[in-house]
Amino acid sequence: MRIGILALQGAFAEHVEMLGALGTRAELVRSCAQLEGLDGLILPGGESTSMRRLAGQSGLDVALRDFGASRPVWGVCAGLILLAARVEGEAPFLGLMDMGVARNAYGRQQESFVSGLSVDGLTDSRPYPGVFIRAPRVLETGPCVKVLARRGDAPVALRQGHLMATAFHPELTGDGRVHACFLDLCADRMRRGLAG
Numbered sequence: 370m371r372i373g374i375l376a377l378q379g380a381f382a383e384h385v386e387m388l389g390a391l392g393t394r395a396e397l398v399r400s401c402a403q404l405e406g407l408d409g410l411i412l413p414g415g416e417s418t419s420m421r422r423l424a425g426q427s428g429l430d431v432a433l434r435d436f437g438a439s440r441p442v443w444g445v446c447a448g449l450i451l452l453a454a455r456v457e458g459e460a461p462f463l464g465l466m467d468m469g470v471a472r473n474a475y476g477r478q479q480e481s482f483v484s485g486l487s488v489d490g491l492t493d494s495r496p497y498p499g500v501f502i503r504a505p506r507v508l509e510t511g512p513c514v515k516v517l518a519r520r521g522d523a524p525v526a527l528r529q530g531h532l533m534a535t536a537f538h539p540e541l542t543g544d545g546r547v548h549a550c551f552l553d554l555c556a557d558r559m560r561r562g563l564a565g
């Protein structure tokens with residue numbers, strides 16, 4: 370299975386490491402051609418405004434939208450913002466997931482925190498350490514979006530068909546269960562694709 374990580378900016382190296390620990394060698398994606406043949410893609414955390422700008426310069430914005438229309442994509446924090454159909458105060462970027470979000474809704478970098486989460490679909494029910502860093506808040510979701518975890522009222526892990534999003538950063542925890550869940554989603558889609 371070939372998994373890519375958008376590597377324009379932000380926390381992409383940590384995902385490479387986590388996937389490596391799970392036995393999957395990730396590929397860095399910086400151009401449209403590098404999306405060819407991938408079975409799944411991670412949009413990492415970082416700064417969504419910088420990623421939008423850099424992606425727009427190379428035509429990756431259109432290629433990412435096409436990719437995400439049929440293939441698995443997981444958006445982490447800034448990546449979740451890139452996937453959202455509605456972003457408070459700005460135009461959406463990929464607009465693939467039916468949800469509205471507010472950026473930086475949990476405060477600044479110094480106000481980062483870890484919160485134990487109960488996430489649906491993990492291999493076991495131990496609380497998952499959710500690392501929140503200038504995280505977006507999901508304000509509302511459409512009918513096709515399944516909420517996998519909440520913190521208080523706010524959805525913090527979501528799935529819509531082959532798309533997944535987390536407001537928190539699983540690549541910084543040393544706990545590979547959310548990555549394993551995304552790999553399962555990719556494997557499942559790949560099998561179905563092969564089955565026709």
Ligand SMILES: NC(=O)CC[C@H](N)C(=O)O
Pocket residue numbers: 413414415416417418445446447448450472473502503504505
């Ligand atoms: N940790 C993160 O990815 C932060 C996201 C960032 N605040 C943004 O709006 O893009």
